[in-house]
Amino acid sequence: MTDNIAPALAPGIIDREAALRYQTASLQRVSRTFALTIPRLPAGLQETVGNGYLLCRIADTIEDDPRLDWEAKARWQKVFLAVLRRETPAEEFASGFAREMAAEMPEGEHDLIANTPSVVSLTHSFNSVQQSALIRCVEIMGEGMAEFQRRASRDGLRDQADMDHYCYVVAGVVGEMLTTLFVEEEPRMLAGGADLPGLAVSFGQGLQMTNILKDLWTDWGRGVLWLPQDRLRAHGLAPGQLHPGMSHPGFTALLTEMIALAAQHLRNALTFTLQIPAEQTGMRDFCLWAIAMAVLTLRRIAENPSFCSADEVKISRDTVRNVVLLSRLLHRFDPLLDLTFRVAVKRLPQGQIC
Incomplete structure (x- = not known):
């Protein structure tokens, strides 16, 4: 399931072109919609938005795993966030989560988890504004999804405000991330x-x-x-x-x-x-x-x-x-x-x- 693993690199060395090639290929495997829309963006935005999508897809993969309970999902969300904050090696997350990940999860997502080091190496190559926007998004999304997974059932959400908050942690926060990236690319949006x-x-x-x-x-x-x-x-x-x-x-x-x-x-x-x-x-x-x-x-x-x-x-x-x-x-x-x-x-x- 991991035939497309990007080449391993020595610590501190980033093969940025290889990471970008992997990102483009992975988007084709895990999202038809974003694989269609992201190439319409200016080149710089293609890189950051594409990377942001894959980071969110990794968080979604943790949430979507049918065999993990909510406590395990919350734990892996924290580990992934620690990777983005440079507190935990990406390889440790990739190998550890791969061992627990359900076999029936889509092949593209198994491949994405295996290639977390490549994806995160690209994240860490962006400027501080871009990195902060991406990491903040994953933090809010990961913590929010873990909380909603804890109480997910056929009983539904408590009320409309609860639904609004659910939509925020899984999608609204992505809008905030995109706003930061879009405005950096095109400041006239503020006019x-x-x-x-x-x-x-x-x-x-x-x-x-x-x-x-x-x-x-x-x-x-x-x-x-x-x-x-x-x-x-x-x-x-x-x-x-x-x-x-x-x-x-x-x-x-x-x-x-x-x-x-x-x-x-x-x-x-x-x-x-x-x-x-x-x-x-x-x-x-x-x-x-x-x-x-x-x-x-x-x-x-x-x-x-x-x-x-x-x-x-x-x-x-x-x-x-x-x-x-x-x-x-x-x-x-x-x-x-x-x-x-x-x-x-x-x-x-x-x-x-x-």
Whole structure:
């Protein structure tokens, strides 16, 4: 499973080109979406954002392991953070976690864990601002995911505020990291006076809520529900009543509410994107493609609220190609982007509130 391990280096020596080649190859294996969007960024951002994604993917791999209990996951999150802080050798984490990692985890993730030293060597080659942004993101994400894993069950999250916090630790904090990296690359983003970190956190929540809804029954199958209990109760539902393919007025109303809230966050995502100068088309595409795919996924869910699996609401590759084409036609024109978004969300429940 580890045929693609980067060559070992003597301590203190970084083969940066080899690390970059591995990063590019690994992105292709562990994320189709980011492998598509990251190459649209300026060269420097490709390196830092790609590396940030792989660091988050390592943290996600720890969280996703089906055989580890929450205590073991929390312990490995701390070890990985110690690696980033140069307190523990990366090789120690890679070999130790590999011994405990479930065999059924995806091959690309086994390979990524084995190559943690290469990934982290690149992290440590960035400037202090970039390193701080990446390490802060992994710290908040790792600690937050460990806490939510501790109490994950089919009972759901406590309330909407709890769901908001979950979305923050798994996605909103990534938005904060990207804001730091984007502003360093393009300081003119600050010229409009917008609350970029706040918009970025909302951006992340819109994407994560879309994923929660799309993967609702996949998560349910592994014994986890990320919907808030207070909103279930408000619609006359209890977690134990839920099941794939259910057709219930209260459940449809709950989905409608969650879709509308996600759409509001995606409206903020567009506002964030429009703070990027129009000539930075690659940076805009990076954001626009994510927004468009989320909106289209929400539309699929709204059209089929009694879906049974993520495959039923997943957008097609042809749709992705159309998103790419439309983005490249419109990415310089703010009024047209705003109009296109408004037209797209009109087909969502309560889309007019956006």
